Amino acid sequence: MMGDRILVHKNYGTADQRTTEVAGMKNNEKNRPEKVMFQFLDRVDVANGDHLQVKGARDVWRVTETEDDVQGGVFIMFEAKVQKVGSKVGHPRAGANVVVHGSVYGALQVDSPNAHQHVSVQIFKIDENVKKLRELLARAPIDELDREEAQQALDRVTQLAAKPSSPSVTAKIQEKLNLVKTTFEISSEVAAAAAPYFGAIIQALG
DSSP states (O other): OOOEEEEEEESTTSTTOEEEEEEEEEEEETTEEEEEEEEESSOOSOOTTOEEEETTOSOEEEEEEEEEEEETTEEEEEEEEEEEEESOOOSOOSSOOOOOOSOEETTTEESSOOHHHHHHHHHHHHHHHHHHHHHHHHHSOOOHHHHHHHHHHHHHHHHHHTSOOOHHHHHHHHHHHHHHHHHHTTSHHHHHHHHHHHHHHHHHHO
């Protein structure tokens, strides 16, 4: 039996945040407590970039990968691999979600390392712009196979954005973005609409 109530946060940290409650369980890989996952007996509406939280718990987890466990053609469970990104959700606020560790003076001046803060904002910006690209891709007049490849590339961008920043990670993200950009170039109108989102992602990468 799945013994937890799991909160699923869509558009986490924004004015459009929506939260639903489903049955599931927080777990981790055998002998690897740092590899956390959430498991569900039903197919639930959870996608990369969503945020999960055990009801009543403080920790919030960002979904980095999802997978159906199917054995012999029979659905067993749905699994979401996650990365810890913050504490208990409060009232939704517009703008990026910023997690700050340390004392704060003035508007936002931190006297301790602020790497987590920077990474949280970076991931949020990338996720938001990837979401916009997905919406354009869904209605773009392109071949279905090309659309599928572009969707997979955007999935990979989301996964890579959750990794520690490095030149190789940035290069891989740009490689996947170039594939999507080439797909959009079949229509000058769609390519023009997508350009600001590509630019915003590159800017977020620093």
